[in-house]
Amino acid sequence: MAWTDYDSSTCSIARTAEVLGDRWTVLVVRDLFNGVRRFDALQSHLGIARDVLAKRLKLLVDEGLVERRDYKAEGERARQEYVLTEAGRDLRTVLVALMDFGDKHRAGADGPPVALHHRECGEAIHVHLTCDAGHTIDTTTRAELIPLPGARLLAQA
């Protein structure tokens, strides 16, 4: 059974891309990771239109990746803040993978703009591909897809 016999949309990559796959959502998540929590701060830092930001945040909340919290600093009125959930924080690998790729292939003449470091030991953080036996997977390593029970065959024409 060839890969093309299976439904393209029943795929974890497709399902994740459905949420993250537009120009803004990834950047919203990135800013949330970096501690930006309030609507206006997100809006002005990203340069995103307010309605688009509202829609994206709603989507992320619906998907369980972001929690909308009431929050009140003394002397100020109550506000909402947006915080990543445990599931949302699992997107860190995706963001670091995007960042490592961008650092390598899309940096300008000045090199990458920021580096991500482990706060405890100070070393840089990167993604790695390995198999469960511990072998490093690089661009030349051959991999194969194994269909699982969750796979769906395409309807016949």
Add this chain to the structure above:
Amino acid sequence: MAWTDYDSSTCSIARTAEVLGDRWTVLVVRDLFNGVRRFDALQSHLGIARDVLAKRLKLLVDEGLVERRDYKAEGERARQEYVLTEAGRDLRTVLVALMDFGDKHRAGADGPPVALHHRECGEAIHVHLTCDAGHTIDTTTRAELIPLPGARLLAQA
């Protein structure tokens, strides 16, 4: 200097998302990884409109992630095929990161649809975050951003 003082678009995540950040491009790259090489095969497997596919492939070629090759099987006429370049193959970490996230958080009742295995040893392939000292980075690990020469401050208002 706070994170929000830096230009959001001068960021490796933003730059990578500029290429991959639409509903289709990631899926096109996924199919290319899985050995689908011809226009019609991509079109019918993905269910993408033909003009959109043509535009995406052109974009990927322009960005140096895909190579358009003439190709001829014996007995058939010459055709074109699309193959990932070395740079394009570096996207594997991004795809596996998306897949691992989807497997964990967006699989249906039947579980994930496919698994990716190392062809040589047969073990499953996954992404891992580590720092250069070898510490594992999980969702609770604290990280910090360090600005590098490539960073750009936002223009003052």
Add this chain to the structure above:
DNA sequence: GCATCTGGGTTGGCAATTCAAACTCAGAGT
């Protein structure tokens, strides 16, 4: 206690994307 400010959104119009279907074009098979 009325006006103002500021954070957090919603609404309406326009522009860019997407889609499906039709059209083109070249080489192979019959």
Add this chain to the structure above:
DNA sequence: ACTCTGAGTTTGAATTGCCAACCCAGATGC
């Protein structure tokens, strides 16, 4: 000569996304 197939391009309608302007509610100022 005719048809079929792969690989697109063109066309026009439908959808989506984007921006900017507007709205609302609580704190603040006077």
